[in-house]
Amino acid sequence: MIEPSPELMAVSRRWFQAVTVTRKDSELQNFLSTSAYLRFIGTAENERWFGPAVRQAIGDHFHEVPTIFKTEEILGEAFENGPVGWCCFLHKFWFETRPDDPVTFRTTLVFALEDGSWKIVQRHASTPVANQIIIGNEHSAIQALSDAAQQGFALGQREGLASVMFTDIVDSATLAGAVGDRRWSALVATHFVDLRQIIEAHQGQFVKSLGDGTMSSFSSAKQALSAAIDIQRHMQNQTSEPTLALRIGLHTGDVVQSDDDFFGNVVNKAARVTAAARPDTIRLSGETRAMVGNHPDFRFSDAQATHLKGFDGDHLTHELAWRA
Structure with missing residues (x-):
């Protein structure tokens, strides 16, 4: 063991x-x-x-x-x-x-x-060397994380409802170019450590980091939303430069595992909801919003019918208020 x-x-x-x-x-x-x-x-x-x-x-x-x-x-x-x-x-x-x-x-x-x-x-x-230097192109963190999950990256939770959360650093390429690859690598590594601690403190599982994005999973939508709020509040308290801004997205759905697919559309939809989020915000799917109902700890706004790439029709998404 x-x-x-x-x-x-x-x-x-x-x-x-x-x-x-x-x-x-x-x-x-x-x-x-x-x-x-x-x-x-x-x-x-x-x-x-x-x-x-x-x-x-x-x-x-x-x-x-x-x-x-x-x-x-x-x-x-x-x-x-x-x-x-x-x-x-x-x-x-x-x-x-x-x-x-x-x-x-x-x-x-x-x-x-x-x-x-x-x-x-x-x-x-x-010593870390950026992919831009080695192979001439950068990763798209959210989609790359989604692809990794679809290729069989296993979580501790194998079945049942899961709330999947993505985080993505806004304008990371610009910031990396300004501070240099070595300092950027160290900064992002520290950022990932901070996020892992917050996620695990809310009983979540830090699944994977890639590029400048992270993916995590929670068995409870309430725990996922609480973690997202604490992450944005942590980012708000940054004192050193460069100051990082995050977009965070969440979606809740049934976990399904087979030989060639893990999570099905849960991960893909969470990634698309994240891509629709604005800097310094938390965006969540209608399904995640429904899971917590009228819980007094959460306030929601900006309900939108949003087109999500790869999904038919429009999908209701909400913004989660996090500023105290």
Whole structure:
């Protein structure tokens, strides 16, 4: 059974401490497997090292890295399943060679139990690079998330009613161009962490992030609307620039799973409702509105008969008031 692993979180954080602060050869080596299957992969094309040579040269490798005088953990997760475990981290590192321009690193560590101790058998670290640079075009976050769900991305909830919520950063391409890819990647990563915490606090499941959008699912429409309100209020309290604006959309429907389809039209309609939302607003389908009835916690306005691409006829949508 896969379960979160506080033990591996602690081991991983000691590894990063050894990498960024102490950098003692014996300490670094002690984290690594003695197996011939040890793998160490970095960002550059030729940064692929295998087997015992990695363990022998690990100290020399990190001594080549400039001094890191400050670190910030943006995201950290660890899991285990029997004798195997893994973690993923997102960090910002400030190097002495660039003290005012932190570098964002993504790291995945895979562990195996060796003689009762967790040892790293694979490490993969890289710096985020925008798809615009690599493949020459950007993702459309909402539609891409919708497509991912339709291609079989499984949620914990397999059947019954689900309220699906999308968030999308407004004018993200303009903002990314203004601040630069590296800073934008770090900013969006932090944004996703904040949204995940709010969604999970309302018993929702953070399903997926892609580009600058997120998709989540709730078994309760009330919980979904409460999460959407808290997200917009969180965005309103931003103090640093650039200030992000979100459009949020929700739709509620019956979850259906088959070999080639997950959710059916629920995800697609939620995506289309989101696309119809204005910046800094929460838009929801008539079905989601009906689920909460006249609940005193929610106020609705701007009811519209809206044409949703891919759906016949007009569909009633509402705006959810969120400002206190």
